[in-house]
Structure formats: C-alpha cells, structure tokens
Amino acid sequence: MYNRLTNLLGIRYPIIQAGMVWNSGWKLASSVSNSGGLGLIGAGSMTPEILNEHITKCQKATKLPFGVNLPLLYKQIEQHIKIILRHQVPVVFTSAGNPKIWTKTLQKEGVAVAHVVSSLKFALKAQESGVDIIVAEGFEAGGHNGREETTTMVLVPIIRKAMNLPLIAAGGIGSGRAMLAAMALGAEGVQIGSRFAITHESSSHSHFKQRVLDSMDGDTILTLKELTPVRLIKNAFYQEIKAAYQRGATKDELVTILGKDRAKLGMFEGDLDQGELEIGQVSAQFDSIKSARKLIDELIMEFNETFRSLKSM
Amino acid sequence: MYNRLTNLLGIRYPIIQAGMVWNSGWKLASSVSNSGGLGLIGAGSMTPEILNEHITKCQKATKLPFGVNLPLLYKQIEQHIKIILRHQVPVVFTSAGNPKIWTKTLQKEGVAVAHVVSSLKFALKAQESGVDIIVAEGFEAGGHNGREETTTMVLVPIIRKAMNLPLIAAGGIGSGRAMLAAMALGAEGVQIGSRFAITHESSSHSHFKQRVLDSMDGDTILTLKELTPVRLIKNAFYQEIKAAYQRGATKDELVTILGKDRAKLGMFEGDLDQGELEIGQVSAQFDSIKSARKLIDELIMEFNETFRSLKSM
Numbered sequence: 228m229y230n231r232l233t234n235l236l237g238i239r240y241p242i243i244q245a246g247m248v249w250n251s252g253w254k255l256a257s258s259v260s261n262s263g264g265l266g267l268i269g270a271g272s273m274t275p276e277i278l279n280e281h282i283t284k285c286q287k288a289t290k291l292p293f294g295v296n297l298p299l300l301y302k303q304i305e306q307h308i309k310i311i312l313r314h315q316v317p318v319v320f321t322s323a324g325n326p327k328i329w330t331k332t333l334q335k336e337g338v339a340v341a342h343v344v345s346s347l348k349f350a351l352k353a354q355e356s357g358v359d360i361i362v363a364e365g366f367e368a369g370g371h372n373g374r375e376e377t378t379t380m381v382l383v384p385i386i387r388k389a390m391n392l393p394l395i396a397a398g399g400i401g402s403g404r405a406m407l408a409a410m411a412l413g414a415e416g417v418q419i420g421s422r423f424a425i426t427h428e429s430s431s432h433s434h435f436k437q438r439v440l441d442s443m444d445g446d447t448i449l450t451l452k453e454l455t456p457v458r459l460i461k462n463a464f465y466q467e468i469k470a471a472y473q474r475g476a477t478k479d480e481l482v483t484i485l486g487k488d489r490a491k492l493g494m495f496e497g498d499l500d501q502g503e504l505e506i507g508q509v510s511a512q513f514d515s516i517k518s519a520r521k522l523i524d525e526l527i528m529e530f531n532e533t534f535r536s537l538k539s540m
Numbered sequence: 541m542y543n544r545l546t547n548l549l550g551i552r553y554p555i556i557q558a559g560m561v562w563n564s565g566w567k568l569a570s571s572v573s574n575s576g577g578l579g580l581i582g583a584g585s586m587t588p589e590i591l592n593e594h595i596t597k598c599q600k601a602t603k604l605p606f607g608v609n610l611p612l613l614y615k616q617i618e619q620h621i622k623i624i625l626r627h628q629v630p631v632v633f634t635s636a637g638n639p640k641i642w643t644k645t646l647q648k649e650g651v652a653v654a655h656v657v658s659s660l661k662f663a664l665k666a667q668e669s670g671v672d673i674i675v676a677e678g679f680e681a682g683g684h685n686g687r688e689e690t691t692t693m694v695l696v697p698i699i700r701k702a703m704n705l706p707l708i709a710a711g712g713i714g715s716g717r718a719m720l721a722a723m724a725l726g727a728e729g730v731q732i733g734s735r736f737a738i739t740h741e742s743s744s745h746s747h748f749k750q751r752v753l754d755s756m757d758g759d760t761i762l763t764l765k766e767l768t769p770v771r772l773i774k775n776a777f778y779q780e781i782k783a784a785y786q787r788g789a790t791k792d793e794l795v796t797i798l799g800k801d802r803a804k805l806g807m808f809e810g811d812l813d814q815g816e817l818e819i820g821q822v823s824a825q826f827d828s829i830k831s832a833r834k835l836i837d838e839l840i841m842e843f844n845e846t847f848r849s850l851k852s853m
Contacts, residue, residue: 347757347824366679367691375758378680378691380712380721381821385757387717388825399693404700408693408721411846444660444698445688475788508694511660512701533724534850 228527232393232415235339235359236318237292239263240527241416242406243362243395244423244519246296246320247370248272248505249494253281255428257288258519266293266519267320272491275306282314292317294341298371299324312336320418323371323455326356334359341395343418345373350386361386362418365398369421369507372449372456380412387413401509403529407537419526421507424494426519432497435504436516438462444511453478454485460504464489541840545706545728548652548672549631550605552576553840554729555719556675556708557736557832559609559633560683561585561818562807566594568741570601571832579606579832580633585804588619595627605630607654611684612637625649633731636684636768639669647672654708656731658686663699674699675731678711682734682771682820685762693725700726714822716842720850732839734820739832745810748817749829757824766791767798773817777802 233241244251244259246267256266268285270278278295285293295316297307300323308329311319319333322343330340334357341360342353350361363386365379366372377385379398387394396414400406401422409417423429425436442460449458450468459465467484476484485503493502517525546554557564557572559580569579581598583591591608598606608629610620613636621642624632632646635656643653647670654673655666663674676699678692679685690698692711700707709727713719714735722730736742738749755773762771763781772778780797789797798816806815830838 365691365693367694376761377757377821377824378678378712379693380678380691380718381680381824382757384715384717385825399691402697404697404725405693407724407850410850411720411724412717444690444695448689508690511690511694512698537720537723537847538851 230415232360232395235393236265238265240523241395242523242526243267243320243416243418245397245418245420246270246294247420247424248490250424250429250431251296252430253285253288254430255423255426255519256281256293257285258426258428259423259523260289260291260293262520262523264523265318267296268293269296270307271296271298271301272495275303275310278307279310279314282310282316286314294318294320296320296322298322299326299329304329308332311338320362321358322362326353326358330356330358343397344386345382346375346377347385347389349373350390354390354392358392360393360395361390362395362397363414364418365396366449367458367508368398369424369447369458369510370505372458374452374456376449379409383409383412383414398507399509401507401512403526403531404533405509406526406530407533421510422513422522423519424506425513425516426522427516428519431494434497434499435494435502438499438504439506439510440513440516442506442510444508446511447506447508451481451485454481457503457505458507460506462493462502462504463500464493464503543728545673545708548706549578551578553836554708555836555839556580556633556729556731558710558731558733559583559607560733560737561803563737563742563744564609565743566598566601567743568736568739568832569594569606570598571739571741572736572836573602573604573606575833575836577836578631580609581606582609583620584609584611584614585808588616588623591620592623592627595623595629599627607631607633609633609635611635612639612642617642621645624651633675634671635675639666639671643669643671656710657699658695659688659690660698660702662686663703667703667705671705673706673708674703675708675710676727677731678709679762680771680821681711682737682760682823683818685769685771687765687769689762692722696722696725696727711820712822714820714825716839716844717846718822719839719843720846734823735826735835736832737819738826738829739835740829741832744807747810747812748807748815751812751817752819752823753826753829755819755823757821759824760819760821764794764798767794770816770818771820773819775806775815775817776813777806777816
C-alpha cells in the first residue's frame with residue numbers, strides 16, 4: 228500500500244485520522260500513528276496552551292509522524308502556528324480559510340501542508356497556494372462542510388482529473404470497502420473522522436459515542452448553511468433550528484439559537500439534547516466501539532478482502 | 541464482468557441505463573442494450589399509448605433484453621402494467637411508491653422486478669415485497685430522490701450488509717472509476733442516468749444537453765423537499781423557488797410555483813430558464829456528447845484501466 232502519499236507522510240497505511248474538535252487529542256493521534264496511520268490533533272477546540280500540552284504528550288507517546296489540524300479562521304492562529312513550528316510537527320492539515328496566508332510560512336520550516344476543500348474551485352486555489360496535498364471532502368462528512376453539497380463519489384474524480392497533487396478522499400469513509408472505493412475514484416489515501424470519533428482513545432464523551440453508535444441512515448443533516456454549514460445528529464437542539472427555519476428566522480436569530488460552546492456541550496460533556504453532535508452520515512454503519520489499532524487492522528483487512536473479491540470477478 | 545446480476549438480466553456488462561423522463565425512449569434504451577448494457581424506457585413521462593409505441597419500436601431495434609422504469613405513483617399505472625405484460629418486457633424497475641402492490645403481479649408473468657430505494661428502511665420493505673433486485677440510489681442522483689440525503693458512498697455498504705439480494709448502485713456514477721468504486725462498496729452493477737441523458741440517442745433537447753455538459757460542481761441542488769425532492773440545475777426557475785423559501789412560502793405556494801409540465805419544458809422543449817432541468821451532481825464531470833455505444837465502451841475501458849492501476853499498488 229505504499230505510494231507517494233505514504234512516502235511523503237512517512238506512514239505505513241494511507242489512512243489519516245481526521246483532526247476533530249473535542250475528539251482527537253494526543254491519545255487518539257498517537258494511537259493512530261503507532262498503528263501505521265497518520266494521527267491528527269484537532270486544534271480547533273484547543274487554546275494555545277492546551278495544543279502545546281497535546282503536542283508534547285503526543286511526541287512522548289509516539290516516535291512516528293503525526294500532524295495537527297488547524298482551522299485557518301481560528302482566532303489565535305499565530306500562536307498555534309508558533310507552537311507547531313517550535314515542536315517541529317511534520318505535517319499540518321488546514322481547513323476553513325484561505326490557504327495562501329500560512330502555507331509558505333509552514334513549508335519554509337519543513338512542514339508539509341495539506342488543505343481540505345469541498346469544491347474544484349477551492350482545490351484550484353489551494354494548488355495555487357502551493358499546498359503539498361489536497362483533501363477532497365464530500366457532503367456526507369461530519370462537522371463543518373462546504374456549501375456546494377458535492378458528494379465524495381462525485382468530488383474526488385473531478386479533482387483527480389484537474390490536478391496531479393497527492394489526493395486524500397474524505398467523507399463517508401468508515402470501512403475497508405469505502406477505502407478501496409476512494410482509491411478507485413482516484414485518491415491515494417483516505418481521511419477518516421467519524422469512525423475514529425468513537426474509538427476508545429477519542430476524548431469525546433461516552434454518551435456521544437453511544438449516540439453515534441446507535442445512529443441510523445437519515446439521522447444526520449447538513450444544516451445552518453447561512454452560518455457555517457455543519458453536519459450533525461438531528462437531536463432536540465436541531466429541532467430548535469428546524470423550527471426556526473420553518474418560521475422564517477433571520478440569520479441573527481440562528482446565531483442566537485446556536486449560541487456558544489454547543490459542540491463542547493454535546494461531544495465533550497455528553498449533553499445529547501442541547502449539544503451539537505457533529506458526525507458524518509457514515510455513522511449509520513458502525514457496530515462497536517473499539518481501539519484505534521483494532522480499527523486500523525480491520526480497515527486494512529477489509530480493504531484487502533474486498534480487493535481479492537473484485538479480482539475474482 | 542459476469543456475475544449473478546448480469547446473469548439474471550441477460551446482459552454482458554453490469555451497466556443499467558436509468559429510465560429518465562423525457563430522455564430515455566426506445567432509441568436510447570435499444571442502443572444501450574445493443575451495446576451490452578440494459579436499456580430502460582422511462583415510462584414516467586409517457587401516456588400508455590406512447591409507452592406502447594416505444595416498447596414496440598425498442599423490440600424492433602434490439603433482440604437483447606431491455607426494461608421499463610415505472611414510477612409506482614403514476615396515475616395510469618394499470619394500463620402501463622398491462623402493456624408491459626402484453627409485450628413480455630423481461631424486467632421492470634419500479635420507484636417512487638410501494639413495491640408491495642405490483643411486484644407479485646409482474647413476477648407471476650415472468651418479469652424480474654428491481655426497486656429503487658434511498659434508505660435502509662425502504663430497502664427492507666422492498667425485500668419484504670419480494671423484489672428480485674435492489675437499486676440503492678444516493679443523494680447525488682438527478683431527478684426525484686429520497687428525503688434522507690444519504691449519499692451513494694454511505695448507502696450502498698449499509699444495504700449490502702443488511703441483505704443478500706442483487707444490488708445496483710445509483711447516483712454519482714458517470715465513469716469507469718466510479719463504476720469500480722461502486723463495486724468495491726458492494727454493488728454488483730451500476731445504474732447510470734445523467735451520463736446517458738446527454739448521449740446522442742437521448743430524446744432530451746439539445747439545449748438541455750449542452751447546459752448539462754457546461755455544468756460545474758455546485759450547479760445542481762436537491763430542492764422542493766416538502767413536495768417530492770428533486771435534484772435540478774440552479775436556473776432562473778430554481779431562483780424563484782429559492783426566493784419563495786426565503787420569504788417563508790407555504791407548501792401550497794411551492795406547488796403553485798412548480799406548476800405543471802416544468803420537466804417537459806426544460807428537458808424536452810429546451811427552455812433553460814423556466815424549465816425544470818433534472819440532472820445529477822456527476823454532470824460536472826462530463827466533457828462531451830457521444831453515442832451510447834461509445835460511452836459504454838469507454839466506461840468499460842476506464843473500469844479496466846482503474847482496476848489494473850489498483851492492482852499495481
């Protein structure tokens with residue numbers, strides 16, 4: 228399974244664990260890296276001090292490469308970047324913002340930069356900014372998402388055809404089957420979020436993990452498109468949003484309903500009613516909570532099994 | 541590429557051309573069947589007389605199996621069924637309605653029944669009704685669609701895991717790459733709509749074909765979810781719908797805006813502003829209008845090339 232992406236990232240398997248707010252701290256990231264994938268610390272829910280602590284702990288827990296996911300709209304981004312550079316983190320996945328601003332700064336210090344996009348237009352902009360890797364994320368992905376609603380199945384071949392950069396597929400991938408499908412579509416690796424969110428090592432609340440495990444197809448929705456589009460579980464909080472839409476609420480009213488710290492409340496503190504439960508559609512496929520290592524072993528096993536079954540066609 | 545699906549349908553390649561209103565008459569269906577796939581006549585836009593004419597012409601144009609796509613909510617469905625049975629059409633694809641009502645009637649006369657679903661719940665209902673084949677259609681598909689918004693990447697493995705019926709993937713498939721991806725996800729065949737809608741043999745208007753060819757990612761949207769959800773190109777007609785949503789229009793107002801015969805106006809008569817231009821997200825990938833035979837040859841070639849490139853990993 229070696230290719231230029233695994234080579235560039237220094238990993239055994241082309242599996243990237245997505246950096247997810249309130250889920251992916253040093254425990255998850257180091258476990259994934261120790262199991263042959265690339266673990267990402269999700270900096271979006273961390274203060275600079277907390278990020279510093281997680282990187283330090285992660286470096287103690289693994290000698291293998293890991294990275295940081297950095298939302299570019301983050302307020303204290305300069306401090307985050309400084310910490311990342313000071314610790315010589317080898318790779319940063321950026322999202323939600325303009326890749327032109329920080330890519331060169333990171334690359335000058337030897338950091339590889341991957342940028343997450345939801346459309347061809349943004350992929351071309353990222354390429355122009357000189358990023359090393361493109362992550363093409365489809366509509367089915369959990370958490371913050373693009374406005375175009377283009378699915379992984381459609382988006383990956385479009386970007387593959389338009390450019391020759393190393394390409395990672397994201398959104399809807401939680402099995403070895405989907406991993407192979409992503410490779411067929413033209414990706415050289417996969418970024419998996421939701422499935423890692425309910426591993427033992429994920430820092431999210433056990434109530435959240437159980438709710439994700441119980442979810443069925445149709446349980447999530449991409450909403451709040453006027454603010455930042457986000458895919459979440461349709462819980463009581465979502466019903467409030469829905470009711471607001473039905474009475475024709477303004478953008479300001481939606482902002483008020485959203486309030487603050489909803490994601491923390493839902494995913495980290497386990498309030499399944501009032502919290503924001505960010506997860507992808509693929510959550511409908513999950514049948515158990517397991518360790519990151521066991522998950523990666525199973526992904527690879529199913530990938531190989533599926534490949535063999537196709538060969539015998 | 542033989543498997544139990546190609547065997548059941550008596551076709552060479554596991555490629556089904558979707559039955560599409562105003563696009564797939566006898567010309568397209570017979571060309572597809574003559575090229576090794578399964579052509580479907582789209583009965584949804586035909587009166588019983590017209591359907592009768594198209595089946596008659598299709599039987600003259602090909603000795604190979606073809607089928608009819610039948611929306612189960614169609615008003616004159618009894619007459620359609622009679623015509624299908626009288627002509628001994630070997631396979632019917634049903635959608636948009638309850639498969640319990642007509643499946644046995646068709647099967648008793650030797651017709652194989654495939655039913656299109658958008659969720660696990662509907663797949664289980666279809667299995668209970670005794671259908672022979674399940675078509676799992678994702679959110680990215682053009683035209684009428686489910687309310688769950690589950691994408692092909694996520695839906696196909698869920699249904700594959702839950703049942704052992706022959707399974708066809710639909711939605712987002714317009715290339716050999718995506719065909720192989722669908723197989724990796726657990727499908728035994730693919731239903732392709734949008735890509736066939738802009739073949740020479742499609743009966744849609746040349747203006748419509750050109751507009752589809754020109755479309756980019758993000759140009760389509762799934763809308764009118766309160767009525768029957770439909771994926772269409774965001775044209776002037778869609779802007780009216782959007783404005784209605786923004787002012788909090790009622791369901792009745794939406795029905796009034798939709799009016800009648802919009803799909804015919806857009807796809808068959810070529811009114812790109814006021815017509816309903818139903819097409820899938822995958823339209824963003826298309827780069828030319830070609831014959832059905834050339835398309836099928838290219839699909840198979842790209843499928844094989846992609847397979848070989850994965851083998852060399």
